[in-house]
Amino acid sequence: MSQKNNMPFGNGETQNGAPGLKIEAENVRFSYQGSCEAALQDLSVQIKPGECVLLCGKSGCGKTTFSRLLNGLSPAFYPGELAGSCSVGELLAGKAAIEGYVPFVGSMFQNPKTQYFNVDTTAELAFPCENSGMEPAKIRERVQEVVAQFHLEKLMNRSVFALSGGEKQRVAFAAACMLKPKLLVLDEPTSNLDSKVIDQLHGMIAVMKRAGVTVVLAEHRLAWMSDLTDRYLFFEKGSLRADWDAEQFTALSEKSLAAYGLRARNLTRYREKLQTKKRLRCDTDPVLELRNLTIGYQKKNPVRTLPDMSFASGEIVGLMGHNGAGKSTLAKTMCGLLEPISGQMLWNGKKANAKTRLHKSFLVMQDVNYQLFGDSVLEEIQLGAAHPEKSSAVMEALGLDKFADRHPMSLSGGQKQRVVVAAAMLSDKPLILLDEPTSGLDRENMRQVGLLLQELKAQGKTILVITHDEELAADWCDRIVQMDEV
Structure with missing residues (x-):
């Protein structure tokens, strides 16, 4: 069984009473357009509502491709040939429209600049709500809620061009949470961040996990998420090679991690x-x-x-x-x-x-x-x-x-x-x-x-x-x- 953090909502329920999303992949194979090699092959896995799952493995092993199937970016935005089935709640990859994912799935990428739509931070937080047709008064209320939830007061009403990389990433995470998502998909969110900002991002993820939101994280850095991660899915050459719960992963030696090509679990040395x-x-x-x-x-x-x-x-x-x-x-x-x-x-x-x-x-x-x-x-x-x-x-x-x-x-x-x-x-x-x-x-x-x-x-x-x-x-x-x- 996977190790679980204590959560105030049973069975993956979120603050607003809706369950975190369940993910099911069965015999998934995906090849990008123009590529003769499969980015994913023979992938079958289930992720329970409210679980926090870390995708690990070497660069190019399929982690990002899997995350794109979860937020609708593939095959709609990153076209290719998809076989098998990958569902997020009632949304089926390749069948559901990309806009159908918006109310349920929040995404954050390695480079936050790729997902900014506005030049100031407050407008950036408001944008998902505006795009969904929310009333202005409700938008202002929601912005205030998220700012307070993630302690972003000092970052509001700022030009995004004046923010550091870590500040941009925190704002991007908050924007991904504006519509109260039931699934968060995070692709290499800490690759350019210092230890202080990583701690801040850890706290933001912990807030969403406690609320019962399903979290899927593709990451090479392993140490910072060890207390939040329930399962580790190890990818190799497009296939799922190992599925460890937290206890099993903790039992792996540093030598074993190195053999798998994984980064250190403890940075003290x-x-x-x-x-x-x-x-x-x-x-x-x-x-x-x-x-x-x-x-x-x-x-x-x-x-x-x-x-x-x-x-x-x-x-x-x-x-x-x-x-x-x-x-x-x-x-x-x-x-x-x-x-x-x-x-x-x-x-x-x-x-x-x-x-x-x-x-x-x-x-x-x-x-x-x-x-x-x-x-x-x-x-x-x-x-x-x-x-x-x-x-x-x-x-x-x-x-x-x-x-x-x-x-x-x-x-x-x-x-x-x-x-x-x-x-x-x-x-x-x-x-x-x-x-x-x-x-x-x-x-x-x-x-x-x-x-x-x-x-x-x-x-x-x-x-x-x-x-x-x-x-x-x-x-x-x-x-x-x-x-x-x-």
Whole structure:
């Protein structure tokens, strides 16, 4: 039997008296349009009303595809061939209209920007109710209820463009709850979040679970949901390979988790290791120095002034800190996309202007969709390659060789991330900056990124990794700059 948290409503009943939705999949097979491989095959599973179920497995194993069948996005929005049956309550995938899911299923994605409809937060919360034809007075009442329920008072009446990634994700979760859903479908919601925001999101999910809402969560990070998860469904190559209840999953050893390609269940060891790595300056002669640097987009409203820092050739530096601490702003300044508001940046002791920094650096953005331009994976990674003859070896090392002819935008989030990391490797720039390179990646692909970082280090590159991934930072970075402590 699955381990259950105590809930005030029996049999999965929610606050408004309606049961959480039951999910039934029987002999499901789904292939995306244009693909000769099945994304899901022979999938049969039942999820009880009010259960909290975590979908786990390697990138591309079918977790996201299953979640899209649950919220109606496939095959309506992501077309393909569906066989078998997958029902959410009375809604049958491939038969029910996508709008039929709206009153019952709330969704949150890895990138909250993909689901925003408004430029201010209050309007974003109101939008689902407006779209459903609710009366204005009822909409205002519902917005106030949700804001109070999730403690979002400080985030209201704000521009979404002024929010940090974590703040955007909290607002997106609240918006998904506006219509009192009976099922929440969450796809990699924590991939770009710091530990504080993850704790806040955990609390928001706990509120909905206590109300009896069914929760289905696709996630690589396992530690933060251990007390809420009733069952773990392990996917491999489109098939359901294991179905563990909470007690069975807790009994798995770390060695067993690694064998399944799953991330750590407990982060204590990693956090202790990180504490020993915090240093602002390199131990050898620096190639890049930051002196009296103030960073930001406007002089009147700088993000922050930083203490002096230095970076050497052949080292991997992790840049960590809470969402909104200025990590991405610093990275854009270092690579020449922004000029500092004040202070100096030196390259080998000489002042380096924006043009010089652009020439010497390659930035892998947090949202890699902004930097995918090629018609195929092979073309993409060769666009700025200094040594295109190494393309095959790099693609094989990153597990991209079988996608060489695929369009980059047809790949999963983790696969897209690896494509841009491959392009960075082939660019032969002396400074490589990676903004959350392991967001959406499983254990093995995180390890592959770490090994490639080590290869870049051996080549004498300077590598700066912006990350919230404590496993990556502890095991693969030489030192850590903790932005919210400087």
